[in-house]
Amino acid sequence: MRGIGEVSRASGLGVSALRFYDRAGVLVPAEVDPVTGYRRYGEEQILAARLVAGLRRVGMPVADIGRAVAELADPRAVRKLLDEHLRRLEDGLADARRELSRLHHLLDDEENTMTRISLPAAALAAALDAVRFAACADPALPMINSILLETGADGVLTVAATDRFRLAVAEAAATVAGPPVRVAAPLPFIDELRPLLTGDVTLILDDASLVAETAGRRVEGRPIEAGWPDHRRLVTLDSPGARRVTVDGSELRSVLRAATTVTHEHEGTRFEVAILTIDPAGELRTADPDAWAADADAHVAVNREFLLQALDAGGPGQLVLELDGPIKPLAVRGTAGFSILMPVRH
Template sequence: MPIGVFAQRSGLTPSALRFYADSGLLPPAEVDPVTGYRHYSTEQVARATVLRRLREIAMPLAGVEAVLAAEGEDAVRLLDEHVAKVVGDAAEARRKAAVIKSALGGDVPGPTIAVLKGPVFADAVEQVLTATAREASMPVLAGLRIEVSQEAVTLTATDRYRLATRTLVPAEPPRRAWSGTVDGDGLRAAVAEIRRSPVVRLEAVPHGVWFRMPGREHQYCGVLTEEFPDHRLLLASLGEATTRATLPKDLFLRALEEHPGDRVALHITPERVEVGDHAPIPATATGRPLRIWFGLTTLYPAVSTAIGPDVMLDLRGDDQPVTVRSADRGDLTTLIMPVKAGRETRTPHDDAPRSDHGRHRQSRRSGPGR
């Protein structure tokens, strides 16, 4: 096929194809000796597509050549090494940017909004960040909402199908109320340093938050400007639980891990919980028996991040948000949306929540059950 057709098939521009031909990465199958026109074969489309994708992740030409020449595990290893370098370079760029901000006056101390124990704050951030999502239409879902009051510091995240919130007791009484949605990627990069500090002081500045740690490198995270979903309205509007079940976390997780499908049915009775076809799990349940379905990728993280040996489920029917929390500690709470029974699903994002009420249809835009 001529170079123009091949460019359309491969996603590479004609000029890029000429460059890769001259570099030896993708020579044409034939070159007309009279006109000099280049022609490519159908078999070269796959190689060209891989080449384009490797360049899209900023792999240098030498790396591209090595990956294309390698096979199987060697190619995967080279790709992993490149990604690790890109991630490391990004983290180094973030650190250098913080130094530059300081030199430009961007590291001017801001008012202290909270003082927390570093390891406790780091654990809470990692737990709650599991409920974030990357959506181009709602970039705020990739952030972590931090709310500081006179009594507590609350962390919240949601992917619209799951909402996680954790309440922390500050090491010192907060000096002022504050709220903001902090960039999730920045927090993930800062957590390792925060975890190693006995105390972390949060300072609010115009476009972000500084995490100050004695004797350690301070960390900066930007604040997202988009409005965060009104999770407080959701929590306040939840109805009373009609079924409550408490069961061992480790047995529950094991049953979910061994479940073969991408959605799972829970059958809750007074003395046990059945997870699909798995052996029944001993449980303590009150209220009416209930059968309810969940997407596995929504239910599993909600259970795995619970604190303590037992998990408590507060259920309000098979079409209402379910509260998942630790039976012995209530400072980490997760809400999850059930899915419809009776049909296959691919992921919870492909499966509509049970929506007999209009407000649950709206939840697909702004939060679980909203």
């Protein structure tokens, strides 16, 4: 048997702490002298005392410390309690980081350095859905593994995505406070935010930080520093020679899936090509590979899967396709936004 002083030295628990845990029923001495009140502990209680000391240092509640001591004969049960407490600590640290970050933002001069964009979450979700399909996932091109978020002086949030072979752009009306901003939000930030969007959303953006607040949730990130291409320069869709045709998106999807295609290879990737033309009556038609080979200048050919994705992203109902010859991009305009697809050369 060991006295309270010996147990204190062996475990790292102070004498007053041992008395406290005795009164709490967590670590009760094996013997207590009825005359002097002197406490004595069994050898097996040294391990329990050391466990209590460690759990006390990491802030475990007394009730849970008592459970751990009671389960000491079953290490698996004790480990489960340790893991549960660790998760609580990690969650608390994440909450503290978010709150401290918010306080840092409060201390910043947001009027001069940051831009706040407020809009309905549904509007932002629709804009992101209209462009996400075109985002690049190639790690060799980090500058476009992102969604561009851009504001001007017109109270509009523009979002854009590209993988070099296609570009998608959408807009959403917003309340913008602060200077114009143009930042590339990394895809993990976008993909974390998208499922949370409900009610209203506020984006707080500058060159060094991304913050989104929606329905009491907060998502934070950092912009990609590499330069994002100028999508306005890429969108050259006002050519006098461009021909526009209105189509039903659902019908065109069905036609494309049934049409005869040709397999093409570019940079080691094989894909099916959709071949389109406008007939003399002004109707959009799909053409077979033989017609494309015979008269390439009369057709525009694009990656069929890319076109199907662009039609889906264009939203329901009528879409407008713009064709400007075999070497100009094909444009798809819908209610949710527009996209352009680079042509495939015969």
